[in-house]
Amino acid sequence: MAPRKRPKLAVWKFSSCDGCQLSLLDCEEDLLAISEAVDISYFLEATRKPAKGPYDISLVEGSIATAHDVETIRQVRRQSRTLITIGACATAGGVQALRNFKNVKSFISRVYAHPEFIETLDQSSPISDLVAVDFELRGCPVNKAQLLEVLSATLNGRKPNVHKHAECIECKMRGNVCVTVAKGEPCLGPVVQAGCGGLCPSVGRGCFGCFGPTETPNTAALAEKFAALGLDPRDIQRQFRGLNANAEAFRKESERHGN
Amino acid sequence: MATKIIKVGALARVEGEGSLYVRIKDDTVTDVRFGIFEPPRFFEAFLVGRDYSEAPDLAARICGICPVAYELGAILAMEDVLGVTVSQPINDLRRLIYCGEWIESHGLHTYLLHAPDFLGLADALELAKVDKPLVERALRLKKIGNDILEIVGGRAVHPVNLKVGGFYRSPRKAEIRRLRDDLKWAIDESEASAKLFSGFDFPDFEQDYTFIALRHERDYAIHQGRLVSNRGLDVPVSEFLDHFDEEHVEHSNALQGYMKAGTSPYMLGPLARYAINHDRLSERARAAARSAGLGPVVLNPFRSIIVRAVEMLQACEDALALVEGYDEPDRPAETATPRAGVGHGCTEAPRGVCYHRYQLAEDGSILDARIIPPTSQNQKAIEDDLRRVVEANLDLAPDALQWRCEQAIRNYDPCISCATHFLTLTVEWA
Numbered sequence: 001m002a003p004r005k006r007p008k009l010a011v012w013k014f015s016s017c018d019g020c021q022l023s024l025l026d027c028e029e030d031l032l033a034i035s036e037a038v039d040i041s042y043f044l045e046a047t048r049k050p051a052k053g054p055y056d057i058s059l060v061e062g063s064i065a066t067a068h069d070v071e072t073i074r075q076v077r078r079q080s081r082t083l084i085t086i087g088a089c090a091t092a093g094g095v096q097a098l099r100n101f102k103n104v105k106s107f108i109s110r111v112y113a114h115p116e117f118i119e120t121l122d123q124s125s126p127i128s129d130l131v132a133v134d135f136e137l138r139g140c141p142v143n144k145a146q147l148l149e150v151l152s153a154t155l156n157g158r159k160p161n162v163h164k165h166a167e168c169i170e171c172k173m174r175g176n177v178c179v180t181v182a183k184g185e186p187c188l189g190p191v192v193q194a195g196c197g198g199l200c201p202s203v204g205r206g207c208f209g210c211f212g213p214t215e216t217p218n219t220a221a222l223a224e225k226f227a228a229l230g231l232d233p234r235d236i237q238r239q240f241r242g243l244n245a246n247a248e249a250f251r252k253e254s255e256r257h258g259n
Numbered sequence: 260m261a262t263k264i265i266k267v268g269a270l271a272r273v274e275g276e277g278s279l280y281v282r283i284k285d286d287t288v289t290d291v292r293f294g295i296f297e298p299p300r301f302f303e304a305f306l307v308g309r310d311y312s313e314a315p316d317l318a319a320r321i322c323g324i325c326p327v328a329y330e331l332g333a334i335l336a337m338e339d340v341l342g343v344t345v346s347q348p349i350n351d352l353r354r355l356i357y358c359g360e361w362i363e364s365h366g367l368h369t370y371l372l373h374a375p376d377f378l379g380l381a382d383a384l385e386l387a388k389v390d391k392p393l394v395e396r397a398l399r400l401k402k403i404g405n406d407i408l409e410i411v412g413g414r415a416v417h418p419v420n421l422k423v424g425g426f427y428r429s430p431r432k433a434e435i436r437r438l439r440d441d442l443k444w445a446i447d448e449s450e451a452s453a454k455l456f457s458g459f460d461f462p463d464f465e466q467d468y469t470f471i472a473l474r475h476e477r478d479y480a481i482h483q484g485r486l487v488s489n490r491g492l493d494v495p496v497s498e499f500l501d502h503f504d505e506e507h508v509e510h511s512n513a514l515q516g517y518m519k520a521g522t523s524p525y526m527l528g529p530l531a532r533y534a535i536n537h538d539r540l541s542e543r544a545r546a547a548a549r550s551a552g553l554g555p556v557v558l559n560p561f562r563s564i565i566v567r568a569v570e571m572l573q574a575c576e577d578a579l580a581l582v583e584g585y586d587e588p589d590r591p592a593e594t595a596t597p598r599a600g601v602g603h604g605c606t607e608a609p610r611g612v613c614y615h616r617y618q619l620a621e622d623g624s625i626l627d628a629r630i631i632p633p634t635s636q637n638q639k640a641i642e643d644d645l646r647r648v649v650e651a652n653l654d655l656a657p658d659a660l661q662w663r664c665e666q667a668i669r670n671y672d673p674c675i676s677c678a679t680h681f682l683t684l685t686v687e688w689a
Binding site: 016018046094200203 | 299300301304305309310313316317320321322323324326367371372375381382383384387391394395398399401402405413414415416417419420422426427428662665674
């Protein structure tokens, strides 16, 4: 019997820290199995021999931050049967979207001596603002097990088993003592999507929102709770203005507490 | 008159987006540009106005490969402002998690990114077809680094357990002890790696580098020490900006580092650390270097792959000693109280010296931030190497010359994501 043709996988990078694609290389025990199940056709971080598209699955890391990025992501979409975005940069604009709340020109002149050499857009945008996305995998960084689940589900034509409930539930399941109730620490757990396994509360600190807003988050109630804990508006704003600051629910809540 | 141009639009097996452009006229290299088109991310700008306690987790996002360098650099700078001194057990835990980052990063770079160059293979997957057990051992080494990061830091990429003053929670003794057998294996494996890499063919290429590295009174410096060069510099990290600065060049979204005294580029990273701190290596690491054919100073950057294996051995031995001597600290962190001032933090990221400086207001909010990553400082040395590599290899076929140039860049394990706050290869052949 002739061997079945393996699906072609491409990994793309836009504005980001490389941490999410590194998570793929960090699947140490499963990496060789992945490379046997798919044909890794384009993955610049790992290979100097990129193969031409089209690709069956494209994993996209990073946010759109330059005019060149806008062109490239459209080409990637045209060449990809399934496009999956990975990480907070690709799904919400990332930490670099903190620029969206400021004047970018003043940012450029603060970092670079010759602003005229720098090409950048005013906004750092998620991929879904530019092209259709088939699945968004949250996290800063993504969770390796979830990444494997999404790849496996996509290869087998089923829906990825990635829960959209709040981090709070995951944290309870882990048996953590609640840092807000027990220590009066602000924690974003009630409004953040699960995925990390309740990591921060398990070391005794509040969640700072790596996985972005959950479905229908009650951010207003949580902001009230933060105020009752003694946070001033600026502190409350900073809670929502982190790694997923540009995600709609967090952006709107942060704007209620100052500019 | 013949003009040749070598161009690589998007360099592979480096972290981030970079390019190379070399222009050759009448067998002379007239232009070398190691460009960084990774978009700027403006960390220094959006850190302004944030609380000092937020800086470590935000700065971590500069780089997914070496987040500990950014977290700890920010932490040390903040502790400098706030006058916090941590206990020995906390300091030891910091060194342990940083050893984890070195093992993970060096394991990844040597075997998966750099070794394929020496074997004429496109990537580690091709290497796996030739020698699968080798790649499996490499992945296990890398995983042991990640295990340290997870046990001490909570997760491998962007660990959550580090804070100004120490840690949120002390790892349990039993968790730390679990690392012991793996580290014993990793020590033997790193030693074997140095021997294996020493058998590669290395281009005949040496430069009289100015090396800069941290130097510590006892340890092979990772997260503490003075800034030392092989040309007589020996200053505390607080004087970094008196001796080094960055300039902005048109072809790069990364600022390029330079030394204020003199015009020659300087080199950071494994070769620099090895030359400056050779006497701080363990006996076993020194012996491994010697049997791999290395003297106390290595001037051929292509041999950096062997030096990385020696450093991996050192990091594994250090980690094992820290694991065996670990007792849970009485308290996981020292208390930090906000106050106004300026502080400096400097550590050895796997690619070299990474410097942070922050100015805080009285309430602990950040007034000014300055972060100088290793790759932006190495850019000039990389361009200088490229110029000489091209001039020495003009007889090579275009494809082979281009590959040699890419390899010369990968000698530095450049982390472009870090530097933009940084690469495409273009060699023009006309």
